[in-house]
Amino acid sequence: MxxxxxxxxxxxxxxxxxxxxxxxxxxxxxxxxxxxxxxxxxxxxxxxxxxxxxxxxxxxxxxxxxxxxxxxxxxxxxxxxxxxxxxxxxxxxxxxxxxxxxxxxxxxxxxxxxxxxxxxxxxxxxxxxxxxxxxxxxxxxxxxxxxxxxxxxxxxxxFQYLHADRISPAEFYPRDHHAAIGRRFLGVRGEHTVNFLRHHAGDKVPEGPLHHPRAASDLLGDQAAAWMGDLCPGVDIRADTIEGADAVRLSYGFQGTLGPTRRRRPTNVGFGLTYVLPIVVACLTxxxxxxxxxxxxxxxxxxxxxxxxxxxxxxxxxxxxxxxxxxxxxxxxxxxxxxxxxxxxxxxxxxxxxxxxxxxxxxxxxxxxxxxxxxxxxxxxxxxxxxxxxxxxxx
Ligand SMILES: Nc1ncnc2c1ncn2[C@@H]1O[C@H](COP(=O)(O)OP(=O)(O)O)[C@@H](O)[C@H]1O
Ligand SMILES: [Mg+2]
Missing domain, CATH: 3.40.50.300 (P-loop containing nucleotide triphosphate hydrolases)
Structure with a gap:
């Protein structure tokens, strides 16, 4: 330190x-x-x-x-x-x-x-x-x-360093193997966060203070969704590959009163959720x-x-x-x-x-x-x- x-x-x-x-x-x-x-x-x-x-x-x-x-x-x-x-x-x-x-x-x-x-x-x-x-x-x-x-x-x-100017809601994000997976670096604008989550969603968040009490599991994807749920109740996040492109996609779902909603694009769920995602992932990892x-x-x-x-x-x-x-x-x-x-x-x-x-x-x-x-x-x-x-x- x-x-x-x-x-x-x-x-x-x-x-x-x-x-x-x-x-x-x-x-x-x-x-x-x-x-x-x-x-x-x-x-x-x-x-x-x-x-x-x-x-x-x-x-x-x-x-x-x-x-x-x-x-x-x-x-x-x-x-x-x-x-x-x-x-x-x-x-x-x-x-x-x-x-x-x-x-x-x-x-x-x-x-x-x-x-x-x-x-x-x-x-x-x-x-x-x-x-x-x-x-x-x-x-x-x-x-x-x-x-x-x-x-x-x-x-x-x-090491992570996230600038004030970060990724905003978009249809896709870069799929850079070296940054997100090799170096585990989210990028100074958090631009590699979605690809990082896609690859590492199944990683365990160790027992301890980072564990969210209401998360569905101790896996990074569920833990990130639980912390994001404090900002927007019932939200879940998913990061997927886009076939045939060097890009990844982020989508949000919500636990509605009638059951889970369809997947929604970042551009349709409000700015703050996507903007804070790199911060949540940087802290959780x-x-x-x-x-x-x-x-x-x-x-x-x-x-x-x-x-x-x-x-x-x-x-x-x-x-x-x-x-x-x-x-x-x-x-x-x-x-x-x-x-x-x-x-x-x-x-x-x-x-x-x-x-x-x-x-x-x-x-x-x-x-x-x-x-x-x-x-x-x-x-x-x-x-x-x-x-x-x-x-x-x-x-
Ligand atoms: N070479 C320099 N010499 C003296 N002051 C500087 C120099 N470069 C930047 N500054 C001052 O540093 C301040 C900017 O600091 P910064 O860390 O960006 O601020 P913030 O608190 O908003 O993050 C400004 O007041 C600017 O005038
Ligand atoms: Mg500043």
Missing amino acids: IDRLTLHNFKAFRDTSLPLGPLTLLTGLNSSGKSSVLQAIALLRQSYETGDLVVYPSLRTWQTGHLPGLANRGFLLNGELVGLGTGEDVLHEDFAGDEARIGLSVDEGPYHYGWTVEYDPEQNLLPLLDVDVPLTSEGGYDRPAGPEAVSPSFFTAP ARPGSLVLLENPEAHLHPQGQTQMAMLAAAAAAQGAQVIMETHSDHVINGVRLAVKQGRITPDGAVFHYFRGDGTGVEVVSPRVDADGMLDQWPTGFFDELENTLDQLIG
Whole structure:
């Protein structure tokens, strides 16, 4: 699990260090830096996946002071997970320090990993300048002494990253074997979700917090339908191949009072169901060690559904995954507080960050939740709109 992410001269962040938990909520006004936090993590993962980010050398290499392969590697700004532009877009405009350098670092348990890249205004591969010595918090190496390379676990852990802009209802979805089945990746827009479900509907969801009490079975297809049923009672989902085409189809059925309805196309059942499906599948397939990044899981859901999404994310975190999500929803915030109060997740397991940005920098306030779900502070602007509006209506 990533316990801490530190951003140096990265977009809106001059020098910010954020503790992260099993379930982290990033909140704040528009353009306050929430997505940039997810992008920083995705940028590291993307750079590793493309082979552009050096794997940590072994202890022996550190001791000899020789860092192989540093040249021509670094942060790949544009790729499958994020498209950030060039160095000019990413370097914090009012950069800290004498030199224009961008740094990201993560702490995982006792291990610290950090990368610093050179600024190049034109390029989208920012060359690596330096890698932090992977000291443990005790100051020792505590690293394998053999020739093997070491890297943070989130580089290789099961990973999902769902952008705010996701799949909408459509007649068919791509059938990409490599993404959905080989890599188990739903796509940043969730575009591989339907094909993933088609292939994996019969997989078991392990016993534990992700199990929906009213699901017909412990299989992924039934579990997903049950969680979706909290948004729209009686719904079931099916993903099928389309004969002769490299595409898959999604359909919905409903338990009507006169028995099950005919299958219905996504375009005929409302936007929210399809829009949330990738979120539901990402959470249900999260396992201990998985990393799930979600932007606005509440989008297009009614308030009760938003609370349920928070419960589902809390369940994924309680199952051992790390979930980091950006949200504008007080129902999601309150859903997580309720999950804490109900003992579904520990108070330490839920981390809240409230970002206040003014276009030039970011201030972060981090309310803490107690076992009753109460927050120790309520900064101005942090989901206080209801109260503000009611005050004006009543006053
Ligand atoms: N290179 C940069 N230097 C300074 N600020 C930047 C830079 N790039 C983007 N920003 C700022 O970052 C903010 C966008 O952050 P983002 O994470 O997309 O916001 P949101 O909170 O809506 O997800 C905007 O305020 C923008 O002005
Ligand atoms: Mg955003």
